[in-house]
Amino acid sequence: MNAKAGPPEVLRPLQRTSAAPAWPCSVRLRSTGDQGAGTLQVLGWLAGLWLGAVTLACLLWLVLSPPTQGQVHPDEGPPETWGLGSSLAWEALGGEARQLQNDSCRLVLVESIPQDLPSVVGSPSAQPLAQAWLQLLDAAQESIHVASFYWSLTGPDIGVNDSSSRLGEALLQKLQELLDRNVSLVVATSAPTLARKSTDLQVLAARGAQVRQVPMGKFTGGVLHSKFWVVDGRHVYVGSANMDWRSLTQVKELGAIIYNCSRLARDLEKTFQTYWVLGAPKAVLPKPWPRNVSTHFNRFHPFQDHFDGVPTAAYFSASPPALCPAGRTRDLDALLAVMGGAREFIYASVMEYFPTSRFRHPPRWVGREPDGPGGWRPLLLRAAPGPSPLPPGPLSTPSPPLPRYWPALDTALRVAAVGRGVRVRLLVSCWLNTDPSMFPYLRSLQALSNPAANVSVDVVRPRSLLGGEAASPAPTHPLCPQKVFIVPVGNHSNIPFSRVNHSKFMVTEKAAYIGTSNWSEDYFTSTSGVGLVVSQRAPHTQPGVATMQEQLRQLFERDWSSRYAVGLDGQAQGQDCVWQG
Structure with missing residues (x-):
């Protein structure tokens, strides 16, 4: 029986040193008595040195430059050029390129x-x-x-x-x-x-x-x-x-x-x-x-091939930036690129939506305290656990640390809805552990609705979903409604941290994104995650074949139209998130 394969190969540091040629310290000319011949020989040596230096510089540039250096930023979304395979050379790990x-x-x-x-x-x-x-x-x-x-x-x-x-x-x-x-x-x-x-x-x-x-x-x-x-x-x-x-x-x-x-x-x-x-x-x-x-595969140059006969472009993104080696698209950039490429719709299903930090908050100045005769200094309230570097002062005001505002995704959705008339639908989870402070952010996004301007970020609540009479929903428009998704607890209340829609995906008419991160700052700046971006085109030779983005759109709309999708106007600060069903 074969022995088990060993652990993943430990990464070896780059070998950045090069053995310099042992050039002679002096050049000894032939004793021909011909000074012109000696001059030519010296010029020959100099030419050789120059060519060697140029060659070495080129080699170092090829080794040290990132794969995407010098590339022009393309239009939003995957490139419009499609092929049967990537034209870029792939560096196989473990010498298994034969696969x-x-x-x-x-x-x-x-x-x-x-x-x-x-x-x-x-x-x-x-x-x-x-x-x-x-x-x-x-x-x-x-x-x-x-x-x-x-x-x-x-x-x-x-x-x-x-x-x-x-x-x-x-x-x-x-x-x-x-x-x-x-x-x-x-x-x-x-x-x-x-x-x-x-x-x-x-x-x-x-x-x-x-x-x-x-x-x-x-x-x-x-x-x-x-x-x-x-x-x-x-x-x-x-x-x-x-x-x-x-x-x-x-x-x-x-x-x-x-x-x-x-x-x-x-x-x-x-x-x-x-x-x-x-x-x-x-x-x-x-x-x-x-x-x-x-990597060579990123949003500038995705991997291209036929998946079951369907022309496909795909790449993986990663977060946080500190874990993105050369060529790797950052997870946030992948999401923003997919959003930016949308011209018809953006449908997203996520567990949480916060245009702020969630777990790491910046320090907050909350007051001042005496600092020498007649002087004052600001009092810092630390966000992280542990003692404050400054003692409490008599004029300080106790206050909890505030989250950092982080509008990257929120702004992209607003620009898509207002600037391009893209239909935006957010299906956000609502469960026992939902933080009610999330809902004002969603309502803020919803407040952009303006049917007269072809802009809508509405939230619709189905009647009789939670029992009793539902309030009349706000006027809606087909372009951008939102909802929260509630998984009924039923008789499973004995199982902690369950009964929740934990999905993290987004789909447009052009591309699909499937990720591992919730939508708040920390998941993209300090927490590790990955995303898969796929864009397919239905081949003319295979009518009826659904692209990946079409399949994902159908799953989203199935959930969106189900009786478990509740409008924001139909839930009160999270109290209805625990629905017994």
């Missing part, structure tokens, strides 16, 4: 629908997430690399005895069986973990899994919030689902699996390598990152 010859890329949407949500189940629908994950593991022959926020695949992890945990337990059992068959499992997860009582990773490590806990807060101030798999360097999963049994049966999730696509899989593997390096003992954040984790 590229067998690539036949295929992309499948996957989702999980919480139990007892019958009206959402049906056509259109995506492949069930639990089924897709188990099939992906069945296809594994050599290696499985998983980047995850935390692991909690069994009911006892959270002290719950519920039959809906069986799918997670089956997944854990499958991973153990693969380890017994010498399929390597390599995990990068966030430290400290939310699942403090979970023993999943200890069980897997005892079978031979390699696990690194990444203290992302030490490097960027955030957490490792990514959720993706790379299987055999050929298959990829990316989406909103955590390695949690609730993600399979109690939480609404959405993601995508790309099969048989080595170039994209190896590209996402580079992001996994950045996590793996930071999980090593005494790790430091590379500045800059080594070239072997840089």
